[in-house]
Amino acid sequence: MTELATSPAAADEAPAVEETRGLWVDGWADLRRRPRFWIAAALILVLLLMALAPSLFTSVDPAVGELSRSRQPPGDGAIFGYDLQGRDVYARTIYGAAPSLAVGFLATLGTMVIGSLAGLLAGYSQGWADSLLSRIGEVFAGLPFVLGGIVILTSLNEPGEIVGAQELVFQVVLTIVVLTWPVAMRIMRAAAIETAQQDYVKAARALGAGPFRIVLRHILPNTLAPVLVYGAIQFGVFIGAEATLSFLGIGLRDPVVSWGVMIAEAKDRVQDIPWALFFPAGFLVVTVLAFVMMGDAVRDALDPRGR
Amino acid sequence: MAPLLEVEDLRVEFGRGPETASVLNGVSYHVDEGETLAVLGESGSGKSVTAQTVMGILDLPPGRITGGAVRFRGEELLGADPERRRLLRGESMAMIFQDALSALNPVYTVGFQIAEQFRFRRGLSRRDATARAVEMLDQVRIPNAKQRVKEYPHQFSGGMRQRAMIAMSLALDPELLIADEPTTALDVTVQAQIMDLLDELRRERGMGLVLITHDLGVVAEVADRIAVMYAGRVVEHADAATLYARPGHPYTRGLMDSVPRVDDVAGAPLRPIPGLPPSLAAIPDGCPFHPRCAHAVDRCVTEVPALRELGGDHQAACHFAERFVAEGTDRPTTHEVVSG
Amino acid sequence: MGRYTLRRLLQLIPVFLGTTFLVYWLVWGLREDPFAGKCGQRECSPAFRAALTERYNLDDPLIVQYLKYLGAVLTGDFGQTFSGTEVSTLIADAYPITIKLAIVALVIEAVIGIIAGVVAGLRGRGFADTLVLVSTLFLIALPVFVTGLVLRQVLGVDLGIIRTSVPANPSIGELIVPGFVLASLSMAYVARLTRTSLIENSRADFVRTAVAKGLPRRRVVGVHMLRNSLIPVVTFLGTDIGALMGGAIVTEGVFNIRGIGGLIYRGLQQQDIATVVGVVALLVIVYLVANLVVDLLYAVLDPRIRYD
Numbered sequence: 001m002t003e004l005a006t007s008p009a010a011a012d013e014a015p016a017v018e019e020t021r022g023l024w025v026d027g028w029a030d031l032r033r034r035p036r037f038w039i040a041a042a043l044i045l046v047l048l049l050m051a052l053a054p055s056l057f058t059s060v061d062p063a064v065g066e067l068s069r070s071r072q073p074p075g076d077g078a079i080f081g082y083d084l085q086g087r088d089v090y091a092r093t094i095y096g097a098a099p100s101l102a103v104g105f106l107a108t109l110g111t112m113v114i115g116s117l118a119g120l121l122a123g124y125s126q127g128w129a130d131s132l133l134s135r136i137g138e139v140f141a142g143l144p145f146v147l148g149g150i151v152i153l154t155s156l157n158e159p160g161e162i163v164g165a166q167e168l169v170f171q172v173v174l175t176i177v178v179l180t181w182p183v184a185m186r187i188m189r190a191a192a193i194e195t196a197q198q199d200y201v202k203a204a205r206a207l208g209a210g211p212f213r214i215v216l217r218h219i220l221p222n223t224l225a226p227v228l229v230y231g232a233i234q235f236g237v238f239i240g241a242e243a244t245l246s247f248l249g250i251g252l253r254d255p256v257v258s259w260g261v262m263i264a265e266a267k268d269r270v271q272d273i274p275w276a277l278f279f280p281a282g283f284l285v286v287t288v289l290a291f292v293m294m295g296d297a298v299r300d301a302l303d304p305r306g307r
Numbered sequence: 308m309a310p311l312l313e314v315e316d317l318r319v320e321f322g323r324g325p326e327t328a329s330v331l332n333g334v335s336y337h338v339d340e341g342e343t344l345a346v347l348g349e350s351g352s353g354k355s356v357t358a359q360t361v362m363g364i365l366d367l368p369p370g371r372i373t374g375g376a377v378r379f380r381g382e383e384l385l386g387a388d389p390e391r392r393r394l395l396r397g398e399s400m401a402m403i404f405q406d407a408l409s410a411l412n413p414v415y416t417v418g419f420q421i422a423e424q425f426r427f428r429r430g431l432s433r434r435d436a437t438a439r440a441v442e443m444l445d446q447v448r449i450p451n452a453k454q455r456v457k458e459y460p461h462q463f464s465g466g467m468r469q470r471a472m473i474a475m476s477l478a479l480d481p482e483l484l485i486a487d488e489p490t491t492a493l494d495v496t497v498q499a500q501i502m503d504l505l506d507e508l509r510r511e512r513g514m515g516l517v518l519i520t521h522d523l524g525v526v527a528e529v530a531d532r533i534a535v536m537y538a539g540r541v542v543e544h545a546d547a548a549t550l551y552a553r554p555g556h557p558y559t560r561g562l563m564d565s566v567p568r569v570d571d572v573a574g575a576p577l578r579p580i581p582g583l584p585p586s587l588a589a590i591p592d593g594c595p596f597h598p599r600c601a602h603a604v605d606r607c608v609t610e611v612p613a614l615r616e617l618g619g620d621h622q623a624a625c626h627f628a629e630r631f632v633a634e635g636t637d638r639p640t641t642h643e644v645v646s647g
Numbered sequence: 648m649g650r651y652t653l654r655r656l657l658q659l660i661p662v663f664l665g666t667t668f669l670v671y672w673l674v675w676g677l678r679e680d681p682f683a684g685k686c687g688q689r690e691c692s693p694a695f696r697a698a699l700t701e702r703y704n705l706d707d708p709l710i711v712q713y714l715k716y717l718g719a720v721l722t723g724d725f726g727q728t729f730s731g732t733e734v735s736t737l738i739a740d741a742y743p744i745t746i747k748l749a750i751v752a753l754v755i756e757a758v759i760g761i762i763a764g765v766v767a768g769l770r771g772r773g774f775a776d777t778l779v780l781v782s783t784l785f786l787i788a789l790p791v792f793v794t795g796l797v798l799r800q801v802l803g804v805d806l807g808i809i810r811t812s813v814p815a816n817p818s819i820g821e822l823i824v825p826g827f828v829l830a831s832l833s834m835a836y837v838a839r840l841t842r843t844s845l846i847e848n849s850r851a852d853f854v855r856t857a858v859a860k861g862l863p864r865r866r867v868v869g870v871h872m873l874r875n876s877l878i879p880v881v882t883f884l885g886t887d888i889g890a891l892m893g894g895a896i897v898t899e900g901v902f903n904i905r906g907i908g909g910l911i912y913r914g915l916q917q918q919d920i921a922t923v924v925g926v927v928a929l930l931v932i933v934y935l936v937a938n939l940v941v942d943l944l945y946a947v948l949d950p951r952i953r954y955d
Contacts, residue, residue: 135658135661135662135665136665138662138665139661139662139665139666139669140666140669142662142663142665142666142931142934142935143666143669143670143927143931144889144890144930144934146896146897147896147911147927147930150896150911150912150915151670151673151674151915151923151927152673154674154915155673155674155677156677236788237787240788240790243790243792243793244790244791244792244897247790247792247897248896248897248900248912250915263792263793263796267792267796270796270800270804271804274800277796281793281796281797284790284793285785285788285789285790285793286788288787288788288789288790289784289785289788292784292787292788293784296784
């Protein structure tokens with residue numbers, strides 16, 4: 001009889017925890033062997049440093065422009081040259097990291113939190129909550145990203161209105177989150193449905209575990225991996241999205257210094273000041289690349305099917 | 308005359324370096340025309356890898372053939388021209404798999420997949436090939452074959468899918484059929500029907516049949532001879548009646564004791580083989596079965612037993628095979644197992 | 648199949664209503680004064696205001712305005728701009744070039760993406776596979792406007808191979824570079840999707856069966872592996888058509904193409920709300936219809952879906 005008495009409890013605890021822990025440990029062991037992961041990690045570390053402590057990299061004020069040195073090419077004193085207003089492109093590129101990364105971070109966080117909660121609710125409850133959330137998600141997913149971004153951002157501000165830096169960042173983040181949470185929801189929902197059908201979840205339910213406990217202990221640990229991988233890749237994509245919106249003149253703008261803002265300012269003067277475009281664009285691409293590479297490596301490590 | 312199929316001292320490894328797994332360590336068996344050889348063993352014993360090597364469908368890499376020979380009607384197949392081997396597949400030797408649902412392509416109709424062979428191996432027109440596919444489905448007793456030929460695999464029941472798989476493998480009238488656990492995924496009642504069908508088709512066509520299984524009941528019913536595999540070797544080989552009455556290898560005996568029998572006294576305990584099959588990356592020295600063997604002595608740990616001739620085409624790879632054969636079992640004969 | 652189509656069609660209706668209402672609310676409902684800045688520095692004249700209020704039913708509650716507008720759209724009337732031009736005329740002028748660009752982009756991403764994916768997936772680990780993985784990584788990391796600006800500068804200004812500004816009625820040839828820019832991101836996804844799906848399928852049991860049947864290698868790959876692997880790719884391409892039709896704003900801006908994206912962009916900059924709502928409503932329809940077609944195509948390609 002002792003056999004029978006202990007085994008249901010084991011079904012309640014062990015498999016979910018063991019399975020997940022195995023996944024993460026194996027994933028980490030695999031990750032450590034991938035050069036792609038280390039390159040991405042090193043790049044992200046440098047970028048974080050740039051965003052948190054720009055003064056380590058430059059002592060020049062990125063906002064000060066002297067018209068006398070307008071359009072001076074890279075050389076002594078300013079290795080990236082000066083822009084039209086005579087501002088130091090290197091200093092601006094360094095200071096541009098913070099808003100770009102901030103938008104990427106906040107938008108990823110928002111999308112994942114909202115999308116995951118909605119996805120868990122939809123995937124676990126099924127029924128009417130699922131139908132409702134799925135339809136709402138489709139409504140937002142029905143708007144192509146750039147189009148939706150333009151509509152939302154132009155509606156938020158009256159023409160000619162002066163908006164503060166923090167509010168601008170908030171608006172851009174809000175726009176990205178509103179337009180992309182359905183994707184995160186779909187991923188989480190699919191994973192939750194799959195996990196909910198596993199025998200150990202059924203066993204836990206049969207033993208009378210409450211919905212909160214089942215979601216927290218059994219479903220969430222097994223659905224986190226695909227959402228996290230999506231998040232890591234989207235971090236990079238969102239930085240690119242911010243730059244795209246800023247490029248169109250509706251995202252961040254002066255007084256905020258971000259790579260997108262710099263590119264938007266420089267795009268019509270490519271002929272005479274190419275360096276004002278080249279350096280922020282280069283940093284932007286490398287940053288997005290670092291995050292996409294990170295996401296790629298993490299996905300390959302956690303999902304052995306693609307090997 | 309050379310046997311239909313002869314496998315000799317076949318050796319296959321997977322992986323490289325310290326993680327190398329020796330999957331086959333000198334497998335030998337043969338099948339003659341019109342006879343059924345059952346290959347018996349636990350999962351991981353190398354039954355399926357041997358079959359895939361014979362068919363030439365083993366993935367290389369990760370697999371690596373390191374030695375031995377596979378001869379079909381005396382013709383050496385290992386190292387033969389790939390095109391020659393392709394032409395043998397379907398035409399001379401065919402294979403059916405355990406899980407017919409995943410072995411059939413989900414996006415094509417069953418008829419298309421059978422007709423394909425007539426079209427691309429026999430050069431028949433689409434229409435003629437489909438007519439032949441209907442005939443094949445009829446032969447494996449799928450009712451209403453004319454309609455079902457247009458259906459997709461997921462619309463078939465498990466037993467019907469395995470019948471369709473059999474029809475497909477027999478389309479080009481092969482002389483040798485390898486059935487890799489053909490009934491494992493099926494319900495018990497359906498298992499018997501499929502086995503009967505296979506046995507009947509073999510007799511009608513005079514085919515050689517290699518029946519890979521871990522199910523002693525299936526073996527008892529249809530096998531002429533049985534090869535028992537363990538850790539990538541054939542450890543015992545005999546005709547079915549001899550093997551049941553006088554197994555020469557403790558592993559064979561263990562397999563028999565771990566299956567409930569109808570004549571068992573109610574409540575009598577089963578005697579499973581203790582332990583697990585060895586990891587193929589670290590096969591124990593000496594007799595690979597010694598860690599699980601109740602009769603093991605020092606010699607078993609140090610010396611690999613060779614396949615010993617026990618008379619009457621009965622061989623076993625155990626130092627004490629003669630003793631076990633002399634002891635015999637309290638088992639009834641094969642026939643009694645089936646009907647009892 | 649008929650019931651499946653009907654069910655999917657019915658599911659589109661709430662999504663269409665929701666999305667168009669969302670846009671309508673954003674552009675009309677969120678603004679305190681829809682005429683702010685419309686008449687230069689001065690306040691708009693009461694007569695002008697009255698006329699526009701009348702034209703756009705601004706005195707009604709938002710939901711009533713929306714329903715009236717929707718009724719008009721469904722009869723083919725996309726409304727008028729502030730200056731009185733029919734929005735449908737603007738759309739008719741701009742849409743052909745957008746469609747042309749979308750088709751060029753679709754062909755480029757399908758052809759290059761699938762070929763790259765097949766080469767990488769079939770050859771297994773090696774130079775081709777690494778090349779495809781690394782180059783798709785870069786394509787994913789490059790924002791479209793950066794690709795566009797760089798190609799315009801290098802090919803247009805420095806080398807003089809293409810014109811930096813695409814003419815009003817461009818030929819296919821003149822749209823190749825913009826089409827490539829527009830397609831670049833999806834091309835990378837197509838290549839990766841094809842590769843992954845091919846690798847997964849190459850290990851499938853049914854491929855082993857096809858080999859065991861003695862079929863020629865060409866047929867095993869072409870009929871049994873590719874057909875199954877391309878199902879998700881075709882689905883992706885279909886979804887992308889909808890996005891390409893409406894998402895060309897950046898590319899059209901960089902290459903000065905006077906298509907539908909430019910129309911929306913100018914409409915927003917000039918605060919021409921009617922244009923925006925009209926075009927967005929149309930694009931949402933296109934997007935949803937494209938998705939519906941993809942769903943149906945999926946059911947055709949994968950017989951297992953039909954009977955669910």
